Amino acid sequence: MEKQELLECHERIKPYIHNTPVLHSRLIDRLVGAEILFKCENFQRMGAYKMRGATNALLRLPESERARGVVTHSSGNFAQALALAAQSLDIKAHIVMPSTAPVVKKAGVLEYGGEITICEPTLEARNRTAELISKETGATFIHPSNEPDVIVGQGTAALELLEVSPDLQFLFAPIGGGGLIAGTAMASHYFGMDCKVIGGEPFEVDDAYRSFHSGKIETNSSTNTVADGLKTVLGSNTFPIIRQYVTDIIRVTEEEIISAMRLIWERMKIIVEPSSAVALAALIREKDQYSGKRIGIIISGGNVDLSRLPF
Amino acid sequence: MEKQELLECHERIKPYIHNTPVLHSRLIDRLVGAEILFKCENFQRMGAYKMRGATNALLRLPESERARGVVTHSSGNFAQALALAAQSLDIKAHIVMPSTAPVVKKAGVLEYGGEITICEPTLEARNRTAELISKETGATFIHPSNEPDVIVGQGTAALELLEVSPDLQFLFAPIGGGGLIAGTAMASHYFGMDCKVIGGEPFEVDDAYRSFHSGKIETNSSTNTVADGLKTVLGSNTFPIIRQYVTDIIRVTEEEIISAMRLIWERMKIIVEPSSAVALAALIREKDQYSGKRIGIIISGGNVDLSRLPF
Missing domain, CATH: 3.40.50.1100 (Rossmann fold)
Structure with missing residues (x-):
């Protein structure tokens, strides 16, 4: 993917999407010991970066x-x-x-x-x-995550975040099929100032973590996670980008996901889906490594079934 | 309350509060048939206009x-x-x-x-x-709603909303002790362009509605409402302001409150407490009267117990 492709894509889709708000929470900053900017794609049209x-x-x-x-x-x-x-x-x-x-x-x-x-x-x-x-x-x-035009499109969320905060040192995003993190990694590569991209993934569906370390696309034998958006596996286009441009993948437990989700709901007063909380959960799990850093998190979406909440 | 008092109060408290965002939802606009701006005090420090x-x-x-x-x-x-x-x-x-x-x-x-x-x-x-x-x-x-300095302070939410949208025709707010609606009514009187203020109140604690019509402060014999912030009654300072400056009070059922709350959560992806949903519920109940109007709603707060949601 070329730098120009990302910029052209952004111009192309602009009339149809929201440039979503970037929020922060002093309390969550204190709790993590870092400065965190949340790119709120839960406020995107239909409620997600997709x-x-x-x-x-x-x-x-x-x-x-x-x-x-x-x-x-x-x-x-x-x-x-x-x-x-x-x-x-x-x-x-x-x-x-x-x-x-x-x-x-x-x-x-x-x-x-x-x-x-x-x-x-x-x-x-x-x-x-x-x-x-x-x-x-x-x-x-049209494949939901592996289609190249889809990957470029997903990268525009990070592009917008880096436009307002070009000096982010880390960008966290959840990994399902890999479209979001691949697009994010490309945007970070072209528009960040040495900004490293970290993926968050549930232990229960840790195919991307295993693929990242084995060098080939792995699958999941079961998908028992609350993060219903992250059950899919990497594809032929997302995997090579992730191998090359993603720095690390951190796995989190179901309890950590639910706890991060609740933290966002209670403290930021915004509704995010479990998949979105995976990125914050990953940061919290390894927070000692990121102390004092300036970090962006892509909040991927806010479509939850209110009758079936995990808390 | 003088116009100058409101302006001085706003300057005084500015360093300690957020100028909260004003949101709107195309879907809710379509559903109600009006143009609605939500002043989001759920994003205020500690989660409410108070x-x-x-x-x-x-x-x-x-x-x-x-x-x-x-x-x-x-x-x-x-x-x-x-x-x-x-x-x-x-x-x-x-x-x-x-x-x-x-x-x-x-x-x-x-x-x-x-x-x-x-x-x-x-x-x-x-x-x-x-x-x-x-x-x-x-x-x-310090009385939570009847203290004059408290009433002036609560009025600054409407003041900020009217600063960005001076041409609102109606302003809706929930009524509990009356501090918010009294402050809102004064702000609307001094800074609106013929902007009428409408209160929303649960049928289950309709003391303000009855007071408004009887001309004396009424009480509630029971307080069985999901809107836990609205169980208190009007006071010696809030009632006279409400009688003089509020145009109407609309009562709503518990089902209407929960349904409006769910609508805001699902469609706007923000967390609001039941008391906040009362104002939108009132507008939805009487929406035919407000067709095509430009309306502000004060979303009073977002402090809910996630373990005890009404849906």
Whole structure:
């Protein structure tokens, strides 16, 4: 990915996304012993950074492909993002969702005019179902994290954060499929001043941590995490970027995720989803290493089912 | 209250408070059919507008009285506000709290260095206990809503909102003891352009509604509302201001409060307490009357016990 691509992408998607606020909390600063800026993508349109990548991918499609629609599979946020972005551009969006997806995320897709197909909650079933729809309708498949235009789009959140705080020393982001952290790492590489990128990942789905250390893409045998957005694995495009540009991956327990989530809710009075809390949880777990540093955290989203909170 | 008092108060407390953000939600605008600006006092220091009045009351105390400390009774937010403001100014704060006060609010008072005395959950017991402490220690009693310096302080939230949006046609605020709405009404009178002030109140504690219509201060025989900040009644200073400067009071059901609270959480991704949702609930209940209008809502606070949510 070239520097210019990121800048052009940002210009392209600007009319369709929010430049989300950057918040900080003196109390959390004191607790961690560092200066932390939170880039609040929970305030993004449809409630997550995924709106950026989805919008970029659609705007990059040739007219002929737009007419035939798009298809993706997603446990939640990318599903809503693609549905909303497609609605804005008058494109038909087919969304393959696992039967286990949170009710609030299914409702969001329907509200944004997406057409849902439910499948078994396995990666294999998701892929097969999306492929079938693509064959039947001619819809273009857009991968929620591995599609290059999606990765560039996700990087614009860090780009905006570095525009207002160019001197960040570290940038933390959660890792699921790797689209966010890969985009963040590229933005940090081109626009940071020696800003290192650190990933946060639940122990329960630590495929990225293991991939990072083994040198090949690993999978998870189970996905028992509260961070429902982080159950997917790295892809052929996200993994090489992560290997090259990410400095470290820190794993956290479910208790640490829930505790960080509660800290953000209680102290910052903002609603963030468990996946978002993983990055802060990672920083808190290793806070002695980051004492006195100037740190950015990408708060990835705020779409939670209020009837099923972990506390 | 003179116009000058409000401006001087704002200058006085500025170093100790946040000029909180003003947010809006396109989705809620569409749902109500009006243009709504939310003044987000849930992002105020200690999580509620009460920080304004508490700070002003303390800064207005003569040195001799500051040395003997202060005492108040409060079900929650004013307790924390006075404790934190007193801590900032190195003043001792005695806080009388009913045994039914939310755990999170008691914890807040302790964290801010306040000294808690628990009493029975009646207005009579609160008053008696506070009086006793005042006699024993020489501490100055500061009423959470009826103290004139507190009322002026609370009015600065509306003052800030009208500074950025001088052309609001209506301002909605919840009514408990009446300090917020009285201050809001004065700010609107002096700084609005014919901006009418509307109160929201739960049916379950509709003393202000009944007082407004009967012409004398009424009380509640029970206080079974989720809006724990609105259980108190009007006072000798707040009531006359409300009679003269408030246009209407709209009552809402418990279901309407919880539904408005959930709407704000899900759509705006911010945490507001039930009392804050009462103002939006009132607007939604009577939305046909406010169609197409430009409306401000004071979001009073965000201190909720996450272990005891109403949904």
